[in-house]
Amino acid sequence: MSQAHVMFRAGGQSFAVASSNVQAIHDELSLQSVGDTKKWFLGLAVADGVLIPVTDLAGYLKLGQASGRTFSGRTLGISPEVGVGALRVDEVIGVDDTATKVSDAVLPQALQANSNLFSYSLEASTGEHWVLDVPRLLQSKRFIDIGVSA
Amino acid sequence: MNVSRVVSQLTSTFTTRWQRLSRHQRIAFAILPIVLLLSIGVLLKLLSSNGTIAQQASPTNSVVNNDNVVEPESVQQRIAEHSSSVMTLQRWLLSGRNSKEEAGISLTMLQHLQAIAVDPSNDLAWQDYSDELSRLENAVEKQAITTPEATALIATLRYDYAQLRGSVAGMVDSGQDGGVVAAPTITSRGADNQALAKRSSLTPWLLALLPLLASALATVAWLFYQASQQPSLEQPMLRTVDSRANQNAILQLLDEMEPLADGDLRVQATVSEAMTGALADAFNYAVTELRWLVGAIKGSAAQVNESVGKTRDSANSLAQASGVQAREIHRSSNYLNVMSDTMAQLSAHAAESSRIAVDSVEQAQQGTLAIDASVKGLVNIREQAHMTSRLMERLVESSDAIKKHANDIQRVAKNTDLLALNTTIRAAAATGGGETSELSRLSAEVTQLASTLRIATRDIAHLAGIIHQDAALTLSSVKKTNSELDAGHQKAILASQSLKAIEAVSHDLQNQINDIASKTLRQAGVVRQLSANMGVINGITRDSAVGLQDAASDLEDLQLMANALLTSVAGFSLPDTDNDAADGDANDSVEMPTSASALVAKKIKAAVKVDHRSQELAGFGDEPPTSRNE
Structure with missing residues (x-):
């Protein structure tokens, strides 16, 4: 049996994260903007009684213009065991545990700048999904430094 | 045999007595009877001429005149x-x-x-x-x-x-x-009557002169008898002074009377104490009367000639004018006939217009009924449209409600989908090893169900939107239809009112056209009667023209007769007026013809006037007056 992954889309690209890295999927979170922060940092929100920062994944990956990013998508709540945070995506396709891992897939050009976050992809019925390394993302300096001056 | 014996005896006696006369006596007794007989012949001729005219002009005679036949x-x-x-x-x-x-x-x-x-x-x-x-x-x-x-x-x-x-x-x-x-007609008879009137005035004088001449002839015969009783002039013993004086007187008388045989009325016998004095006086009286008579005849004939010429010219002018008048009257009658026909046609057209007006009234009534029915139908349609409008409003509201509920269902489906995803994620986390459990399969089914529900609700919302849009369009259309129905209803009411007004106007028009038709018909009858009257007048005028032509012709004949009369007395020589100024009889001879001619002219004019009047009356069918022939 393969590992279950949450399949989603953001910035025109298909991604997947391990279901263990996701605590819950939120819909219509009430965001509170924070000044002097990067544009991809959407603000703070309360989910299940916990204050969490919400990041626009497509903006962070610099896919915003290509995907036509909006604020109407869903938010993937990161499991507390991995870190505190939430990723705003365009569409959550579902949970798939039947996708096949593809190791030698070529990373799309749009993702080349963040190639350290993607190591393999999954081939599912909905297409090719690049698996995002959530712990590395949360620990990266650029992701943590949300201030404008930085 | 007795007759021849008597004639022989008379001849013998006359020869015997003739031989007893002297030469002068023989001359006198040869000339005097001839002169007297000539005078009597002239008088008889004049009387015969008057008698002929009288016979021609007599109303009891035939109107046929051989000089004027056609x-x-x-x-x-x-x-x-x-x-x-x-x-x-x-x-x-x-x-x-x-x-x-x-x-x-x-x-x-x-x-x-x-x-x-x-x-x-x-x-x-x-x-x-x-x-x-x-x-x-x-x-x-x-x-x-x-x-x-x-x-x-x-x-x-x-x-x-x-x-x-x-x-x-x-x-x-x-x-x-x-x-x-x-050819002669009433007019010619009237003219002849005038001539008769003139010439009949001469007849008494002629008749009075006849006995005088007869007496003179008898006197001559008596003198011849007396002279033949005396011894013959050739017997010298019987020659006395008295007989010679008488002989001279007789010879003088014969010399003085001799020009009378040539028609010289200027002769004047010498009245003396001789035995021929009385005879000369009688001769002078007879010559005077004859002179007066010839003068009167000449003057009257000249006056008649002049008057008749003028009257004839007037009659010709009147005849031409009557012809023109008859033609104009005939033309006017034709125009009146044309006018009558035109008015009859107008009457027929008016009657046709009246019938059309009646049809127009009926059509207007039917149109009014039809429009009233249309108004009722429009009212019903408007009520139905209002009901449809209300139903459409309800349909729009219902579609809005459906859309709202569809959104709720879609939100539920979305939440269900989200719940299923989280459940799956929890289930995956619960297995720890990454294997899917029953919960995760249930979650997957719920997710599929939520997806199906989302799709269905999306389609329902789409259909509800279409229904809402169509209902809104239908409602707008119905509202527009309602407004147009209201306008049509108002127009139909106005049309009904207009048709009623047309009906009233057509009714009035029909009455007026009927009035025009009846009046036109009456006028056509009046014009026809006028045309008939013009025809009668035309006939009268034509008859007048013909009568005037005949009158002119008769006047010409009368003028010829006057000329003939002048010719018949032209052989008589009358004394000059200046020479006879001292003589009272000469003045009378000048005045009498003038008076007579004036009287004749006046009678001719009166006769022509009476003739015109009688012709006019005759044209209307009246009986001519009894004085026409007088």
Whole structure:
């Protein structure tokens, strides 16, 4: 049996994260903007009684213009065991545990700048999904430094 | 034998007594009886002339006058000449560019003339010919015939027609069909009566002179007897102074009387104490009377000649004027006939217009009923449209509600989907090893169900939106239809009111047209009666023209007779007025003819006046007055 992954889309690209890295999927979170922060940092929100920062994944990956990013998508709540945070995506396709891992897939050009976050992809019925390394993302300096001056 | 013996004895006795006379006595007794017999002959001739005129002018005699007869051959010749004129007119009209129809009229006139030539008493042919001639006159009046020659010839034809018709009418009236035609009419009798009046005034004088001349002749016979009783003048023993004086007196008397044989009325016998004094006095008296008589005859004849000439000219002018008047009256009658026909047509058109007005009233009534029905239908349609509008509003509201509920369902489906995803994620986390449990499969089914529900609700919302849009459009359309129905309803009401107004107007129009039709019909009758009256007047005028022509002809005859009378007395020589100024009888001889001529002229005018009046009355069918022949 393969590992279950949450399949989603953001910035025109298909991604997947391990279901263990996701605590819950939120819909219509009430965001509170924070000044002097990067544009991809959407603000703070309360989910299940916990204050969490919400990041626009497509903006962070610099896919915003290509995907036509909006604020109407869903938010993937990161499991507390991995870190505190939430990723705003365009569409959550579902949970798939039947996708096949593809190791030698070529990373799309749009993702080349963040190639350290993607190591393999999954081939599912909905297409090719690049698996995002959530712990590395949360620990990266650029992701943590949300201030404008930085 | 006895007669021859008596004649022989008388001859012997006359010869014996004649031989007893002297030479002068023989001359006297040879001339005197001749002169007296000549005088008596002249008087008898004058009396005979008066008697002839009286016989001609007598109302009891026939109106036939051999000097004024119209021979049938003359009538036929005049008809032929008239036909020749019509043929000339036809050739002219045929040569014209716009007078072909008038040429046909002239051809018809020729046909009528042929019928007239066969039977001149055919009044219908005469009337038809006159009508065709009137058509040509109307063509001249309408400028259809413009050439002066044709116009003048048409006028001449009318004048000739009046004369020809009058001549033939006189022929028919005298009852001499195909025989000698008497031209004199009432007018000529009136003129003859005037001549009779003048000449009858001379008759008493002539009759008085006759006994005088007879007495003179008897005196001469007695003197001849006395002279023959005496011894012959050749017997010297019987010659005395007295007998010589008497002989001289007789010779002088004979010398003085001798010019009378040549018609010299200037003779004057010497009245003396001799035995011939009384005879000379009687002779002078007789010559004076004869002088007066001849002077009166000359003066009266001259006056009659002059008056008759003037009257004849006036009669000719009146005849021409009557002809023109008859033609104008006939033309006016034709116009009146045309007017009557036109008015009859107007009446018929008015009646047709009245019928159309009635139809218009009926159509307006039916239109009013139809529009009323349409108004009711529009009211029903408007009510149905209002109900449809309300239903559409409800449909829009219902579609809005459906859309709202669909959104709720879609939100539920979305939450369900989210719940299923989280459940799956929890289930995956619970297994730890990454294997899916029953919960995760249930979650997947719920997710699929939520997806199906989301799709269904999305389709429902889409359909609800379409329904809402269609209902909104339908509602707008229905509202627009309602407004148009309201406008149509108002227009239908206005149309109904207009039709009712049209109905009322058509009804009034019908009444007015009926009034016009009845009045036009009455006017047409009046015009017809007027045309008939004009026809009567035309007949009177034509008769007057013919009568005036006859009067002019008779006056010409009268003038000829006056000239003949002058000629008959031209042989008499009258003394000069200056020489006879001292003589009282000469003054009388000047005044008497003037008075007589004035009296004759006055009587002629009165007779012509009475004749006109009698003809006018005769045209209306009245009986002529009994004084007409007086």
